[in-house]
Amino acid sequence: MIPDDTIFALSSGQPPAAIAILRISGPRAGQALEGLTGNLPKPRVGTLKNVTDMVNGALLDQALCLWFPGPDSATGENLAEIHCHGGRAVIRAIEQALGRIDGLRRAEPGEFTRRAFTHGKMDLAEAEGLSDLLFAETELQRKAAVRNAGGALSRKIEDWQQQILRLSAQVEAELDFSDEDDVAPAQLTMIQQEAMPLAEDMRNLLLRPRAEKLRDGIRVVLGGPPNSGKSTLLNALVEREAAIVSDIAGTTRDVIEVPIALGGIPFLFIDTAGVRESGAETIEQIGIDRAHQQFSAADIILWLGVEGQGPDFDNLVEISSRSDHPEHQNKGPGAFTVSPVSGQGMDALVDFLIERAKDMLPNGDQVSVNARQADLITAACNSLVAIGEEADYLIIAEHLRMARKALDEITGRASTEDMLDGLFGKFCIGK
Ligand SMILES: Nc1nc2c(ncn2[C@@H]2O[C@H](COP(=O)(O)OP(=O)(O)OP(=O)(O)O)[C@@H](O)[C@H]2O)c(=O)[nH]1
Ligand SMILES: [Mg+2]
Structure with missing residues (x-):
């Protein structure tokens, strides 16, 4: 579902600080920035502006403003950033001014990242890596998280998907061209033999220490x-x-x-x-x-x-x-x-x-998976192993489909709203 409302939040840490960053994402982000600062800056160029209250014209702060028209933005939507002074009263005043604009509301935890996911800017495995990166407190945690946030796990999953897809195509071809009495055993063996190293590769990843250990210590x-x-x-x-x-x-x-x-x-x-x-x-x-x-x-x-x-x-x-x-x-x-x-x-x-x-612990140089991801890889692996004992092409095709579905859930291509709510809810507001 593509959201049609516009959200805003303080995306930097707890005030007071030297600078605070307020982010606005959604169809009305440009209007909001224009309303507060008079006109839109050039896209992707930091511009110093007076931020004023639209109701009474009072000057709220002088701030560095950035404008990223969608889809070329972190969320894939129109996105504006106001880098203002990081005092509590300044932030509150600008937030109140934003809240008065029609169609704008405060963001829920993780909502910016969720919008990035919805607009295809990152997949779930990358989002989970990003979440770990934000919570990383030690060097090893940071190293592991930066790998997954950068898409290392996603690339591995994509590679498996391609291989399974190729096997599926072979099975479908057999189903199309051979009649029931004419199962080609050589072809069957070949498909089974190709599925096994793939299952083995998955098993090896599952044997590695889990990402949670890195988070929990x-x-x-x-x-x-x-x-x-x-x-x-x-x-x-x-x-x-x-x-x-x-x-x-x-x-x-x-x-x-x-x-x-x-x-x-x-x-x-x-x-x-x-x-x-x-x-x-x-x-x-x-x-x-x-x-x-x-x-x-x-x-x-x-x-x-x-x-x-x-x-x-x-x-x-x-x-x-x-x-x-x-x-x-x-x-x-x-x-x-x-x-x-x-x-x-x-x-x-x-x-x-x-x-x-x-x-x-995961060594930081290797891809590591969390419990959610491990369960899905186990399901995919079991489906591939089941092919080894199967002679019916229809059932083999179904096993391969199940394996692909499990992997799709890791990257979020097949995921339910509930699961997404749970996952993004763990982020902080403004992320
Ligand atoms: N000289 C010396 N005294 C120690 C050493 N370790 C502990 N103590 C003393 O031994 C006593 C008990 O130490 P604790 O650390 O409270 O022992 P504990 O195992 O936590 O005891 P409980 O909490 O009651 O189970 C204290 O008086 C400590 O000062 C040590 O390495 N050298
Ligand atoms: Mg004690």
Whole structure:
């Protein structure tokens, strides 16, 4: 559906700031800019203008104005930008003046990007990449997002689509020219053989670490009995007093999550209540139950308790903490010996965490997919695999059609309004 109303929003960050950018997109964007500034500047040339209130002619601000007639604009529609001074009162005054213009309304979250999608300026995979780019906080997140926003995933999907389309054409030709009694087995085998490497290619992409991991961070859970120094180690790792430390056993009751980037990699460090088998009162017991939930969801567990007595997970790393303490007893050779107090072993532990994390994350140079995209690629892959066991050209044609449909949903060529609402709703207003 092509929208016929005109939207506006503050597209730059929270005021106050030196400059604020108001964007107007839609059929009346030109009229709106003309109304506020007298006449339209030359297309795509920044021009300094007086912005005045159309009702009483009051001067609101002097602003740099830009005019992009559609379809050669970011949204594909007529688009105007007002780069005004970034004070709250200036922005409010210009927004109010825009709101009084007939046919203009404030934009919903993600609406500019959605219009760009509607007008074919970007597909869904690129829009999702753009969303990730806006939320990227670490270098690795930025690298991965910029790839998808630039269309790396879309190109991969397009390549698969072309190959499937070619197979479909061959199958259709067989259906047209052969009668039912005359199925050409050689041709069938060839189509099946061509579908398999394609399915394999999809499977390989699915095996790669997921994009969400990059957004949410590697979950490092600190576990051990009360007083084993978990909170002290957490504070040292995140370099601030995020958790209360005391010599009273049972100080940490709830789960404490601290997101932080180390070496450009997003981590979520999680401190837990000290686990003990018996003697915990009600609230402490709830904390212990929560600790166990965290162990199950962890990417890496740092275990500060007795060696070999931690939860039974492959991703558990033995930590021999408090190495500065006179009563410190070292764990076996596989353990990391550290002291958050003296700093001993801390650099080695951080380096180890960074290296481990790299294997669990998309590397930024490869295309990565999120859960939505992975589900659709899995569906396409399954359809291709099903061809291998099929001798009926009609059914093969249907499998190929299903595979194409699933891939079309990734780029948004076949997508429902609900799905689009959900996806673009995650953007901020003005984007
Ligand atoms: N000397 C020394 N003391 C430490 C070290 N780590 C922790 N401590 C002390 O040990 C006590 C317990 O530390 P916490 O970090 O609160 O221990 P915890 O495992 O979080 O304890 P709970 O929250 O009760 O489960 C505190 O008095 C800390 O100062 C260390 O590396 N060296
Ligand atoms: Mg604690």
